[in-house]
Amino acid sequence: MQITNDIYYIGVNDHRVDLFEGQYRVPNGMSYNSYAILDEKIAIMDTVDVNFTHEWLDHIQNVLGDRKPDYLIIQHMEPDHSANIVNFIKAYPDVCIVSSAKAFAMMKNFFGNDFSDNRLVVGEGDTLSLGRHQLTFVTAPMVHWPEVIVTYDATDKLLFSADGFGKFGALDREEPWADEARRYYIGIVGKYGAQVQNLLKKASGLEIEIICPLHGPILKENLGYYLEKYNTWSSYQPEDDGIVLAYTSVYGNTKKAVLLLAEKLKAKGCPNVILHDLARCDMAQAVADAFRYSKLVLATTTYNADIFPFMREFINHLTERNFSNRTVALIENGSWAPLAAKVMQKMLESCKNLSFAENSVKLLSSLNEESSEKIEALANELCMEYLARQDETANKNDLSALFRIGYGLYLVTSHDGKKDNGLIVNTVTQVTNTPNRVAVTINKENYSHHIIRQTGKMNVNCLTIDTPFSLFETFGFQSGRNVDKFQNCDPLRSDNGLIFLKKYIAAFLSLQVEEYVDLGTHGMFLCSITEARVLSERETLSYQYYQDHIKPKPETEGKKGYVCKVCGYVYEGDPLPDDFICPLCKHGAADFEKIV
Secondary structure, three states, rough: OOOOEEEOOOOOOOOOOOOOOOOOEEOOOEEOOEEEEEEEEEEEEEEEEEHHHHHHHHHHHHHHHHOOOEEEOOOOOOOOHHOOOHHHHHOOOOOOOEEOOOHHHHHHHHHHOOOOOOEEOOOOOOEEEEOOOOEEEEEEOOOOOOEEEEEEEOOOOOEEOOOOOOOOOOOOOOHHHHHHHHHHHHHHHHHHHHHHHHHHHHHOOOOOOOOEEEOOOOOOOOOOHHHHHHHHHHOOOOOEEEEEEEHHHHHHHOHHHHHHHHHHHHHHOOOOEEEEEEEOOOOHHHHHHHHEEEEEEEEEEOOOOOOOOHHHHHHHHHHHHHOOOOEEEEEEEEEOOHHHHHHHHHOOOOOOOEEEEOOOEEEOOEEHHHHHHHHHHHHHHHHHHHHHHHOOOOOOOOHHHHHHOOOEEEEEEEEEEOOEEEEEEEEEEEEEEEOOEEEEEEOOHHHHHHHHHHHHHHEEEEEEEEEEEHHHHHHOOOOOOOOOOOOOOOOOOOOOEEEEEEOOOEEEEEEEEEEEEEEEOEEEEEEEEEEEEEEOOOOOHHHHHHHHHHHOOOOOOOEEEEEEEEOOOOOOOOOOOOOEEOOOOOOOOHHEOOHH
């Protein structure tokens, strides 16, 4: 398969494998991808699984014809990508092997040979010229082995991404990318979110039009979609609204309670309710769904003063992969000494930013009136935000929404007549309560100030502490005049027609401007409240919490220059030009401080 004028796919499909890495079901097989770059010099990118030696070598020969390869570039030493290094050298003994220092140490372990006579060791930023094509190597340690490199071809704007952006499934089978890519990522790479985030930051500085992974299809269109998925997965943020019910049941009574809860969740507007019987389901799929959706219910029996083995295995998978930023509810069953809830909660102690539901359910052998009422209460708690989103079930005059206002960070939404807009502000306050009046202060240079002056209305979304930094990048570091901040968004709207967020908010207020006060650089909007909804009991986001826990710490070690106090961008050099504008958040030199 020809990818560009000079780059060819020479990989193979494997339909013999039933369990990838001995544990992941792959009903549609696997692909082991390899690539050839034909230039003045020829480079082969990675090998394939040992069971496909001759098929792979045939592909190389068919593409190269009478020519011989000059380089074999090994990005990752797992045997499904490196097993044929020795066979390749036998076929092409004059080739030079290109890889990282750690990879050559692994070759010694695998093959008893580190190829010291004919190798090129590369590291971060090293380059290799093939003629027209200039390759740049980028280190990607622990994505998901320590020796990994990825390779960027500036000529074709193509990234050879190693295991990144891979998926289960052979290339001759049609299936949605996200489902099997998610299961692959969470299962295999999920523990290493911080390392993936580092690689994404490096990739953001490259102009990429094609991604060539070592498993799964070549990605050429809508790359923003794939990058957004990887950013969500690697930052451990929920991907979709919904509730996963993961359970084990010995005699069926715990299952009955779970099925009753599922019915109530659906009736109360939960958009996705997913059930997994952990004794029978694909465990990898259950784990992937727990990371995909925003809430998780764990239901199991007390078993030998512990919990049922399949539930223990499931929770171990979660904690090993840094499960975080979710709401968790517990259902336990026990005939004489229920301990399951206590055991499950202790197992999850290492997880970050978990919110446990106030309502838990205890079954004494089977459902009764009391435990059924507890399930009703749990369903109401878990569906609070879903009920508040729907016009027919929302309390639109819940002025306790005002209690969510503090010295925090808020997303103010508006509409300019053609598209929706939003910006981050930290100046929202209640000024009177008879009648209720709210003041919002906005810099005059912000496009939102211009819109609200014209339209006289806005929504204030009270953000919560689980808000990811990506939301601040979207709404705080760019102007709505130049970009559509809600592009590809499926919005919810209040009665005034403006957007309110589906998640990451505790409440929102719809405001009508009554007076305007000119404060020089800023304008203050004094507003009445036309609608107020409370969507969750999650803690609202203070400015200090954002600084301490959400805003990434700038990477200033070993650097000299200035750092942006808003987004952390580092300007290396001295002095900082007076007219310098931060390329990330667009703030000026006044918002930079000298690195000390």
